[in-house]
Amino acid sequence: MKNFETMSYDELLKEFKGILKANALKFTKQRETILSTLYNNPKHFTSECLYLLVKQKHPELNIGIATVYRTLSLLEENGLVSSISLGAQGKKFEIANKPHHDHLICSECGKIVEFENEQIERLQQQIAEENGFILTDHLMQLYGICSECQKKKEDGD
Amino acid sequence: MKNFETMSYDELLKEFKGILKANALKFTKQRETILSTLYNNPKHFTSECLYLLVKQKHPELNIGIATVYRTLSLLEENGLVSSISLGAQGKKFEIANKPHHDHLICSECGKIVEFENEQIERLQQQIAEENGFILTDHLMQLYGICSECQKKKEDGD
DNA sequence: ACCTTTTTGATAGTGATATTCATATCTTAC
DNA sequence: GTAAGATATGAATATCACTATCAAAAAGGT
Known part of the structure; x- marks a missing residue:
């Protein structure tokens, strides 16, 4: 797997676009917004929490919770995001551009x-x-x- | 927390009765059977799996799945069993009388x-x-x- | 711009666990 | 041992996080 440590947002985005192209997937506003939100908020998000933040900051997107789940899975599968399972507090995601x-x-x-x-x-x-x-x-x-x-x-x- | 390592079943049962008494809870056949089943099968159980085993071995109890969940929570809260969360494969429990x-x-x-x-x-x-x-x-x-x-x-x- | 494919949001579905509630069972006091 | 008062139980229902479905919308190669 590639190493995304300390990558700038532009590099990360380029990487993401490459992954999408390689898998015949499309680059959408929703996917980009989720990636940038994770990048600009280097903390641990639950899916729900990330959904609420994106919805609030980008109401014009009218994003659905399903898209958040789908995108997080996609990002995690490709190593751009990592997750930890905290028993009671659910699963949390963070951008994987850190060591x-x-x-x-x-x-x-x-x-x-x-x-x-x-x-x-x-x-x-x-x-x-x-x-x-x-x-x-x-x-x-x-x-x-x-x-x-x-x-x-x-x-x- | 008490250390339950290498405790015999009698000791474990005594411990359990003490916990129940201390919390004004009752000692029931169901609770005892779940504890003994865990003790006698030192492996990792899902709630469902433990439910099926108890149901099969003690059909006269007509145990309900809700009781299994309730009892596992009770035992875990008091340190008599421990659990691990395996993402897709669910949560598994084991008796905590091992090192x-x-x-x-x-x-x-x-x-x-x-x-x-x-x-x-x-x-x-x-x-x-x-x-x-x-x-x-x-x-x-x-x-x-x-x-x-x-x-x-x-x-x- | 067109056409094909993928993506989307809303909604319904899923599976594990929690809650509700009437009945059954336990414990304590006698 | 039994009655009284409590908690525990099983069945059914609800909830929670997550997934699948599907018609409509958007992307991207031509």
């Missing part, structure tokens, strides 16, 4: 901190090999209480 | 291999600390293709 990273999540306030650790990645690779697996992906989420919420708790007591 | 472990999952056939790696655990702890978090939990799932599915793919081509 690979995992997530540290505050159970109290939902704050997400991104991190990256090569040593863990190597160990994961090793574990997969030891079990005869070809590693294709992984999910690592650390849950805890962030410093702010720790303070709040102390004050509360 | 802590993570999961290596085959994306093709859904096979789950359990593993444990102290070095990764230590690194996770360290990452949380560096970010000012108190680590309470983590989720680590490695996705790949198991050796059997690798063979099948080769034969198919």
